[in-house]
Amino acid sequence: MTITVIFDMDGVLIDSEPVWQDVEKAFYLQEHGLTLVDADFSAFTGMPVMFFLRKLHERHQLPAHDLSRVHDIIVGRVAEKIRQQPRPMPGIFQLLDELYQRNIAMAVASSSPLRQIDNVLDTLNIRHYFQAAISAETLAHGKPHPEIFLNTAAMMDADPEFCLVIEDSLNGLIAAKAAGMRALALPAPHQRHDPRFTLADAIIDHHDEVLPFILTLR
Structure with a gap:
């Protein structure tokens, strides 16, 4: 076989899952004053980033017009952290x-x-x-x-x-x-x-x- x-x-x-969560928590706290909790992440582990972001914005009634910008910022920050300290x-x-x-x-x-x-x-x-x-x-x-x-x-x-x-x-x-x-x-x-x-x-x-x-x- x-x-x-x-x-x-x-x-x-x-x-890298903790890296994604750390970056997303920091971004939403800074941009929206929103503290993300485990429930915001648990159901979406393994799903595409943009899908997670759309659902997150729906859940917390956040604006969706700039999701592409949010996506690029988060992906870029995660990539940088991984390059700096890969695990x-x-x-x-x-x-x-x-x-x-x-x-x-x-x-x-x-x-x-x-x-x-x-x-x-x-x-x-x-x-x-x-x-x-x-x-x-x-x-x-x-x-x-x-x-x-x-x-x-x-x-x-x-x-x-x-x-x-x-x-x-x-x-x-x-x-x-x-x-x-x-x-x-x-x-x-x-x-x-x-x-x-x-x-x-x-x-x-x-x-x-x-x-x-x-x-x-x-």
């Missing part, structure tokens, strides 16, 4: 190298804008591991819709049945399973016992659990 591994980015390749997920370099040495095809499928994907791949110097890097920002549907994963499989000339997705978010996990793919859940520690993650084929705590799982499939 030939397996293609599809990585989400934020929370899987790099510990790769523990074990990610070893996992990528192990899969690469075994000639296992790999791709990135992220809800982040493409320029942010490029920023992370270049900052961590891991671009050479991946045959494709795809953003949901230009797609008709973001996660939890399966479009991004089905498009990734098509680009990789891979059968969805033989794709393995690694995701940290529930929305991403739902998208992967809807695409007919196997999926490993790597939830944040505070979400580790959320029963909804049992949708995954397995729940893992560390990247060193990925290769043993793959070897059970071959």
Whole structure:
């Protein structure tokens, strides 16, 4: 069996979810005097940034005419913080190298804008591991819709049945399973016992659990 591994980015390749939240909290406090709380973020983890911003502005009755400006400011600030202090997920370099040495095809499928994907791949110097890097920002549907994963499989000339997705978010996990793919859940520690993650084929705590799982499939 030939397996293609599809990585989400934020929370899987790099510990950037806290960076996004810190930047968004600082921006809305400064621009609108608004203190964002966990409830503002929890349902939208893994979704495209613009979708999150639209819902946030609706929720708090904020003006929507300048969402493109807000989006660009937030993405730019996140990118700068990641360049200044990147935090790769523990074990990610070893996992990528192990899969690469075994000639296992790999791709990135992220809800982040493409320029942010490029920023992370270049900052961590891991671009050479991946045959494709795809953003949901230009797609008709973001996660939890399966479009991004089905498009990734098509680009990789891979059968969805033989794709393995690694995701940290529930929305991403739902998208992967809807695409007919196997999926490993790597939830944040505070979400580790959320029963909804049992949708995954397995729940893992560390990247060193990925290769043993793959070897059970071959």
